[in-house]
Amino acid sequence: MSLFTFKGGIHPPYEKELAKGSPIQTAGLPKSLTIPLVQHIGAPCAPVVEAGDVVKKGQLLGKGESFVSAPVHASASGKVKRIEKSLHPLGQPVLSVVLEPDGNEETAYMTPMGGDPGTLDPEAVKARVKDAGIVGLGGATFPAHVKFSPPKDKPIDTFILNGCECEPYLTADHRTMLERTDDMLLGAKMIGRILNVRRIIVAVENNKKDAIETCKKSAHAEGVEFSVTATKYPQGGEKMLIKAVLGREVPSGGLPMDVGVVVSNVGTAVAVCEAVRDGKPLIERVLTVTGNAAKSPGNWLVKIGTPIGEVVEQAGGTTGTVGKLIIGGPMMGIAQSSFEVPVIKGTSGILLLREEAYMKEGYLPCIKCSFCVQVCPTRLLPSRLSVLAEAEAWEKMEEYGVNDCIECGSCAYVCPSKRPIVQLVKAAKIKVREIKKRENA
Amino acid sequence: MGKEQSAMVLSISPHIKSKESVRRIMLSVIITLLPAVGYSIYQFGLHALFMYCISVATCLVSEWVVVRLRKRPFSLRDGSAIVTGILLAMVLPPKFPLYGVVLGAVVAIVIGKQIFGGVGYNIFNPALIGRAFLAATYPVFISSYVQPRMALDAVSQATPLAAMKFEGVMTSYRALFLGGTGGSLGETSALFLLVGAVYLLVKKYIKWRIPLSIFLTVAVLGEIFHLINPAKYPDPLFHLFAGGLMIGALYMATDMVTSPITKRGSVIFGCGIGVLVVFIRLLGGLPEGVMYAILFMNAFVPLINRATKPKIFGTGGRDER
Known part of the structure; x- marks a missing residue:
C-alpha cells in the first residue's frame, strides 16, 4: 500500500525506542504548583481567585474576556499561596497562580454532559x-x-x-x-x-x-x-x-x-x-520525559503547573551533564534555562539532551548546497532567507515568503554550514511585522 | 537540581543537527578525486606530483594569509582550499612550470574566492579563475602538452581536441575513456573521474541535473553538427570524453557555491554550459571551451536562481524546485 505523504521533509533519527514501550504513569502531587494564566495563544486570563483562597481540583483560577482565550483551572485542591509573575516555558515571565496542594483531591468539575455524541x-x-x-x-x-x-x-x-x-x-x-x-x-x-x-x-x-x-x-x-x-x-x-x-x-x-x-x-x-x-477541565496532560540524559525515559500523566524538575525527579532523574533541557521535541521545542519552569497545557515532552560539542559550535557562510531547498516542506529557499536575514533585507524576505515558514527546522537540520536558519527567520518575522505595523499606522 | 545546570545551552530549535558538514563534503570531494589524481601522477611522473603539492600548499597559505588579514574566524579546516588546489592542478598541462602553479593558486584563492568574501560568497569557480589567469599570462605553457607514459594513441603531441580542430585527426574512444591522451593532469581519464563522481552523486554532494544536462546538451548539439558535416565535426562521443568536459561537468560546474540552488536552475545552467562548450569547440578560435563556458554560466547563477524561485506551498503552483 502506498503511504500518504508530502514532498520535502527529513528523516532524523527518531529515538522513539527510548520511551515508546513505557505505559503512561501518573505523576505524584508536587509540593507546589505554578499555574500560568497564559497557556494558550491569545488574550491572557485575569485571576478570579486571591491569595489565601482554598480551591478545589478543577475550580476556575482565571479567565479572559476575549473570545480567543482559554481559562485555566486548579489542577489540585489546595490553597492559593500567591499570584505573581513566574518563569514560563515560552521565555517571558507570566502572571501565575502558585498553589499549595492539600492532598485531599476534592474536585469541583463541571456537570457531565453524557457520552453519546449523537x-x-x-x-x-x-x-x-x-x-x-x-x-x-x-x-x-x-x-x-x-x-x-x-x-x-x-x-x-x-x-x-x-x-x-x-x-x-x-x-x-x-x-x-x-x-x-x-x-x-x-x-x-x-x-x-x-x-x-x-x-x-x-x-x-x-x-x-x-x-x-x-x-x-x-x-x-x-x-x-x-x-x-x-x-x-x-x-x-x-x-x-x-x-x-x-x-x-x-x-x-x-x-x-x-x-x-x-x-x-x-x-x-x-x-x-x-x-x-x-465535566473535567484540562488540568493534566500526558507528556514524554526522554532523551539521552534522562535516566529512565517514559510517559507521564502530569498535573498542569508541576515544575519540570519535579517531573524529571519522579521519572528517575538525569544521567550525565545535561547540555540542553527542551520543552517539546528536538525539532521545534524550546530550550530552557531552568528546571523551575512549570508544565503547561502545551508541554508535549521534556527532552534532556546530554552536553555535546555541536551544541556550542558556531556556523559558516552558506555554501549553497541547496539541501535546505530540497527539504523545505513549504517550498521556500531557506538558504536565501538566511542570507537575506543577515543582510537585514526584511522587505525582500517577505517577498521570499518568510511568513510562509512553519519553522519546522528541516532546513537547519540538514545545513552543512550549521546555520541557525530558524532563528534568523523567527527574528525576521518579528521585524516584518513591525514594518507592517509602522506602514499601517 | 538548579544551580549546577546553569550551563545549559539556550539556542533556538532545531536542537539536533544532521552529520553533514562543509568539512565532510569537501573531504568527500578530495577523496573521490584521488583515483584520478593518482592516475595522472602515474602517467605524467614526479612533476605532476609536485604540481599537486605546490598548488594545494599555495592555496592553503594564501587562504590562511587572507583570512588572517581580514580578521575572519574561518579556519582552513573546512577543506575548501585543498579542493581548489587539487582542481587547479588538474586543469593545468602536465609540464606546467611550478612558479606558474604558485601564481595560479594565489590568484584562485585571493581573486577567485577571498575577494568575494571567502567560502560560500564567490561567484566564479576559484580553480577556473586561476586557470583563466594562467591561460592569459602563459598562453604557450597552457597549450603545451606532453604524451603520458602509457600513450594509448600516440598520434601527436597535441591534445585530442587540438588534433581534431587544427589537424583533423581523431583519437580513439578507448584512449579517451581510459586515459592515455595528451591533456591537462585531470582530464586524461574519464573513467576515474566518473568513478569518483558516482559516490558524490549518491551522497547528493553534487546535483546530478548539472552534469546530466551538460552531457545531453553536448551530445545532442554535437550530433547535429556531426550530421551536417561528419568530415569536419566529430561525433558526440568524442565530445563527451575529450578534453575537460568530464572534469568540468562533474567537478567544476557542480561546485555548490557557484551553481544554482534550484532543480530547474541546475538544468538551465547545465544546458547553457553544454551549448557554449560545443560552440567554442567547433566554431570558436580555441580547441577547448569548458573553462570559459563554466565561468560564463557562473555569472548567471544569481539570475537563474531568481528566475527559478519555486512556487511557495499554497500559492497554486506545482512542486518544481
Missing part, C-alpha cells in the same frame, strides 16, 4: 470545550473552541485527528492512542459533531505499528476513517498532513479551514471527551 447539542459541546480551557495539545496551544468555530462561509467537511507525532523522541501521543483509544475516538466524534463534518480521519505515521493496529479496529467500528502516513518529519504539520491525506493545499497565509479541514492532536480529543462526558 444526542449532544453541538453548541453546548463547543461551549464546554471553551469552559474546560482546552487548547491544541500538540504544542501550538491555540484555543480549541476558536478552531471549532469557523465562519459560516467556510464549511468544514473533514476533521483530521493528528496522531502522526513526527517530532523525534516524543511518544506521548503514541501511548495515548494505545491506552486511551476509546476516549480519543469519542472525543473525535464530539468534535466532529461540533463541526458537522462528513469525514473523521485518524492519521498516524507508519512507525507506530501497534497503535495503528489498535486504533484501526476501534476506528472502523465507530465509523471513523484511518489513514497511515509515511514516517517523515514534519508529517504532523497541519498543512503537510492535509496535503498528504486529502491532497488539498492550504493557501499561503491561510488556515486549514480555508480548505474545509480542521486538524487536532489526539490528546486534544481525549481532553474534549473528558470535558464533555466527565
Whole structure:
C-alpha cells in the first residue's frame, strides 16, 4: 500500500525506542504548583481567585474576556499561596497562580454532559470545550473552541485527528492512542459533531505499528476513517498532513479551514471527551520525559503547573551533564534555562539532551548546497532567507515568503554550514511585522 | 537540581543537527578525486606530483594569509582550499612550470574566492579563475602538452581536441575513456573521474541535473553538427570524453557555491554550459571551451536562481524546485 505523504521533509533519527514501550504513569502531587494564566495563544486570563483562597481540583483560577482565550483551572485542591509573575516555558515571565496542594483531591468539575455524541447539542459541546480551557495539545496551544468555530462561509467537511507525532523522541501521543483509544475516538466524534463534518480521519505515521493496529479496529467500528502516513518529519504539520491525506493545499497565509479541514492532536480529543462526558477541565496532560540524559525515559500523566524538575525527579532523574533541557521535541521545542519552569497545557515532552560539542559550535557562510531547498516542506529557499536575514533585507524576505515558514527546522537540520536558519527567520518575522505595523499606522 | 545546570545551552530549535558538514563534503570531494589524481601522477611522473603539492600548499597559505588579514574566524579546516588546489592542478598541462602553479593558486584563492568574501560568497569557480589567469599570462605553457607514459594513441603531441580542430585527426574512444591522451593532469581519464563522481552523486554532494544536462546538451548539439558535416565535426562521443568536459561537468560546474540552488536552475545552467562548450569547440578560435563556458554560466547563477524561485506551498503552483 502506498503511504500518504508530502514532498520535502527529513528523516532524523527518531529515538522513539527510548520511551515508546513505557505505559503512561501518573505523576505524584508536587509540593507546589505554578499555574500560568497564559497557556494558550491569545488574550491572557485575569485571576478570579486571591491569595489565601482554598480551591478545589478543577475550580476556575482565571479567565479572559476575549473570545480567543482559554481559562485555566486548579489542577489540585489546595490553597492559593500567591499570584505573581513566574518563569514560563515560552521565555517571558507570566502572571501565575502558585498553589499549595492539600492532598485531599476534592474536585469541583463541571456537570457531565453524557457520552453519546449523537444526542449532544453541538453548541453546548463547543461551549464546554471553551469552559474546560482546552487548547491544541500538540504544542501550538491555540484555543480549541476558536478552531471549532469557523465562519459560516467556510464549511468544514473533514476533521483530521493528528496522531502522526513526527517530532523525534516524543511518544506521548503514541501511548495515548494505545491506552486511551476509546476516549480519543469519542472525543473525535464530539468534535466532529461540533463541526458537522462528513469525514473523521485518524492519521498516524507508519512507525507506530501497534497503535495503528489498535486504533484501526476501534476506528472502523465507530465509523471513523484511518489513514497511515509515511514516517517523515514534519508529517504532523497541519498543512503537510492535509496535503498528504486529502491532497488539498492550504493557501499561503491561510488556515486549514480555508480548505474545509480542521486538524487536532489526539490528546486534544481525549481532553474534549473528558470535558464533555466527565465535566473535567484540562488540568493534566500526558507528556514524554526522554532523551539521552534522562535516566529512565517514559510517559507521564502530569498535573498542569508541576515544575519540570519535579517531573524529571519522579521519572528517575538525569544521567550525565545535561547540555540542553527542551520543552517539546528536538525539532521545534524550546530550550530552557531552568528546571523551575512549570508544565503547561502545551508541554508535549521534556527532552534532556546530554552536553555535546555541536551544541556550542558556531556556523559558516552558506555554501549553497541547496539541501535546505530540497527539504523545505513549504517550498521556500531557506538558504536565501538566511542570507537575506543577515543582510537585514526584511522587505525582500517577505517577498521570499518568510511568513510562509512553519519553522519546522528541516532546513537547519540538514545545513552543512550549521546555520541557525530558524532563528534568523523567527527574528525576521518579528521585524516584518513591525514594518507592517509602522506602514499601517 | 538548579544551580549546577546553569550551563545549559539556550539556542533556538532545531536542537539536533544532521552529520553533514562543509568539512565532510569537501573531504568527500578530495577523496573521490584521488583515483584520478593518482592516475595522472602515474602517467605524467614526479612533476605532476609536485604540481599537486605546490598548488594545494599555495592555496592553503594564501587562504590562511587572507583570512588572517581580514580578521575572519574561518579556519582552513573546512577543506575548501585543498579542493581548489587539487582542481587547479588538474586543469593545468602536465609540464606546467611550478612558479606558474604558485601564481595560479594565489590568484584562485585571493581573486577567485577571498575577494568575494571567502567560502560560500564567490561567484566564479576559484580553480577556473586561476586557470583563466594562467591561460592569459602563459598562453604557450597552457597549450603545451606532453604524451603520458602509457600513450594509448600516440598520434601527436597535441591534445585530442587540438588534433581534431587544427589537424583533423581523431583519437580513439578507448584512449579517451581510459586515459592515455595528451591533456591537462585531470582530464586524461574519464573513467576515474566518473568513478569518483558516482559516490558524490549518491551522497547528493553534487546535483546530478548539472552534469546530466551538460552531457545531453553536448551530445545532442554535437550530433547535429556531426550530421551536417561528419568530415569536419566529430561525433558526440568524442565530445563527451575529450578534453575537460568530464572534469568540468562533474567537478567544476557542480561546485555548490557557484551553481544554482534550484532543480530547474541546475538544468538551465547545465544546458547553457553544454551549448557554449560545443560552440567554442567547433566554431570558436580555441580547441577547448569548458573553462570559459563554466565561468560564463557562473555569472548567471544569481539570475537563474531568481528566475527559478519555486512556487511557495499554497500559492497554486506545482512542486518544481
